[in-house]
Amino acid sequence: MRKLKIFLLLPALVICFTSVNAQKAIYLDENQPIEKRIEHALSLMTVDEKVALCHAQSTFTSAGVPRLGIPYLKMSDGPHGIRAEGNWDGWKNADWTIDSCLAFPALTCLAATFNPQMSLLYGRSIGEEARYREKNVLLGPGVNIYRTPLNGRNFEYMGEDPFLASIMVVPYITGVQENGVAACLKHYAFNNQEKNRFFVDVDMSDRAMREIYLPAFHAGVTKAKVWSVMGAYNLFRGQYCNQNDLLLNKILKTEWKFDGAVISDWGGVHGSKQAIEHGLDIEMGTGTDGLSSGAKNVYDYYYMANPYKKMLANGEASVATLNDKVRRILRLMYRTSMNNDKPYGSFVSEAHSKAAKQIAEEGIVLLKNQNSILPLNLNGIKKIAVIGENATRSLTIGGGSSGLKVKYEISPLKGIQNRFGSQAQINYQMGYAAGETAYHVNDEFPSKLNADSLRKEAIKLAAESDLVIFVGGLNKNSFQDSEDADRKTMDLPYNQNLLVAEIAKVNKKVVVVLISGNAITMPWLNQASAVVQSWYLGSESGNAIASILSGDVNPSGKLPFTFPKQLSDNGAHSFGEISYPGVNLKQYYKDDILVGYRWHDTKKIAPQFEFGYGLSYTTFSYKDLKVSKTDEKNFTATFTVTNTGKVYGAEVSQLYVKKVGTSIVRAEKELKGFDKIFLKPGESKIVSINIDAEAFRYYNESIKNWDSEKGKYELLIGGSSRQIFLKEAIII
Structure with missing residues (x-):
C-alpha cells in the first residue's frame, strides 16, 4: 500500500518540482521592482495563457499560469466576514468543518462609528481572516451612496454622505491590504438600488456624479491605493458598468491613474467587444448560454475567453490592450498570491472578537x-x-x-x-x-x-x-x-x-x-x-x-x-418613478446633488432623525470657535468640547460648510470635517479640524472641472446636521 501511495504521488511531485523551478524564473530577484518582474513574466507567456488570466476558471477563482508557476487568484465574499468555502463549480457550500468565520458588523455600523481608527481595526482584522483562509481578493468594501431607504443592500455600504464614506473607506482598504490581500472596491458605480439592478439604465448630472456618487471610489483609488475594483450590474448612460468606457477607461484608469485590476461582478458582462475595449480585466460568473455549472470547459465560453482569442486571431482585438490587462492582473498577483512577505493571518481569534x-x-x-x-x-x-x-x-x-x-x-x-x-x-x-x-x-x-x-x-x-x-x-x-x-x-x-x-x-x-x-x-x-x-x-x-x-x-x-x-x-422618491425605480428601465437621478440631509435641510423637510444624530449618557458643550487661515487655500477651525455630564463618553464633532448667497444650486450645508473625541466627566479638549480648498468647491459642468465660488462661507460646528452650536463666517 505504501509503494502504491508513493507511485501515485510521483506525478504530483514532478509537477511541483517543475512549478518551483519555473516559479523562480518568474519571481526573479525579489529585490527587483515589481514592474520589472511583471515585464519578465509577460515576455514568457503565450496568448492563450494571457487570455486565461482574464476570466474565471471556477466560481471564485481566476486562472494562473501553471507552466510558469504563477498561482491562480482566490476571491471571497464578503465585506463583513469570509464566506464559507464553496464547491469549485456552483454556489453550494463545500461543507468544510474548518471554515466557520467571525462575523464583523455591517458597514453601516462601521460608518456610524465616525471613527477612522475603527475602520483601520476592521480592515486589519478582516484582512487577517482572509489571509488565514488564503484568499487573495476580498470582495469589499462597498461604498455606494444611500439614496433611498428602500435599497435592499444599503446595510453593506457607508451611508449617504460622500465625505464620510471617503474618510472611512481609506483605513479599511489600508488595513486589508497590509495582509497581502487585495480589497475590491465595489460596486463601481451607481448601484444604488437592487430593484432591476441587472438592467436599469441610470443617468444623472455630471455634477451629481462627481460630487455625490464618485468621491468614495476616488478616495479608495487615489488615497488608499486599492488593488482591485468591482463593476456594478446596472447600466450608466447606455453602457453596462462592467464594460463602461467612461467609468473604467476615462475616469478610473486614466484620470485617477488606477493601476490595479477591474473585476466584473458575477454575471455582469454582456459582450466581448465592449468588455475588452472598455476596461474590464477579469470576467467572473458569466452565464454561458445554457451551459450549467460543472459542464466541461464551461469557462472557455466566457466573453473574454475563446471569443477573445478569436478576436485576437482575426485582428479585431489589440494585443496591446491584452497586455495591459495582463500587466494589471500580474501586478495584483505580485501584491497578493505571489507576495512572499505577507503575514500568516489569524482566524476567529480572541483579538478579532474583541475588535x-x-x-x-x-x-x-x-x-x-x-x-x-x-x-x-x-x-x-x-x-x-x-x-x-x-x-x-x-x-x-x-x-x-x-x-x-x-x-x-x-x-x-x-x-x-x-x-x-x-x-x-x-x-x-x-x-x-x-x-x-x-x-x-x-x-x-x-x-x-x-x-x-x-x-x-x-x-x-x-x-x-x-x-x-x-x-x-x-x-x-x-x-x-x-x-x-x-x-x-x-x-x-x-x-x-x-x-x-x-x-x-x-x-x-x-x-x-x-x-x-x-x-x-x-x-x-x-x-x-x-x-x-x-x-x-x-x-x-x-x-x-x-x-x-x-x-x-x-x-x-x-x-x-x-x-x-x-x-x-x-x-429620490419625491420626483416619481423616473427617479426611482425608473420607467421602462430608464432612470434619472432628479434629486441631483440633494441626497439625504442635503435634501431635507435645503427643502426644509424635518426628518425623523437627521444625519449625524446620536445621543449619549452624558452631555457635551461647545465653545470658543476660532478659524485661522493656514495658507492661501486652507483653514483650521479650533474649538473646545467639554463633557458636562457625569460619565465617560465620546462625541463626534462635525464641521459643515455653508455658502452664503450662492449663485448656483447648492445644499444648505455639507459635511467637510469631523473628529471623535473621548472625554472624562468634566474634561475639556481643544478640537482642531482642517478644511482644505476641496471643502468649498463644486463641479462646474460648463468647464467640466472643479470650481469654487468666491465670497462668504459659514463654518458650522455641531453634534449633527441639525444641531449646530458654533459658527463663523469666512471669505474666500
Missing part, C-alpha cells in the same frame, strides 16, 4: 432616551420581558453575498441574559415571526406560526413584566435588507408597528432595539421610552447591545444616513 465587539459598541446609535431610562437601572425591576424574533434570529445568514457561516453568534437575548440574568428574571416571547425566503424565486412566504397567538402571548408577557426590551427591525429575507430585491415599504414588516404600540399600552417602560441597515417608520415613537439603532452587529451582537443597555459602554454612534418620517420625504 468586532468594540466596533459594534462604537457604532450603536441611541435615538431616544426618555427620562434617562437607559442605562438600565434594575432597582425595583424583577421581571424583564424580551420580545421580538430578532432577539433570537440569526442575522449573519441570508442577505445575499454577505451571508456567512459563523463560528458563533451571540444573540441579543443571550447577551441580555448574560448581563442582566443575575439581577432580574428574563422571559422571552417571539411576538412575531418572519416568513421564509425562497432565494431561487426571490420571494418570501408567510410563517406557518399563528401571528395572532404570537402577538397575544407577547402582550400578556409585557403586561406581567416591569420592563420590556423589544428587539425587532428588519432581517436578511427578500424585500428587506437583502441583495437582489428592494424593500416594498419603509414600515417594519410582520405587523411590528402594531405590536410595539400594543405593548406600550400595557407597559410604560418599553426599550426598542432596532436591528436593520435601513431607516424605518416609527409611528410608535412617542410611546417608546427609548430607541436604540443597533444595525447588523455580527458575532458579538448580543454582547455589544447588552454593553450599551447596561451602560458598561456609553453609546457614541451617529447616524450615517437620514431617517425620514415617511418615504415621500426622501428626495
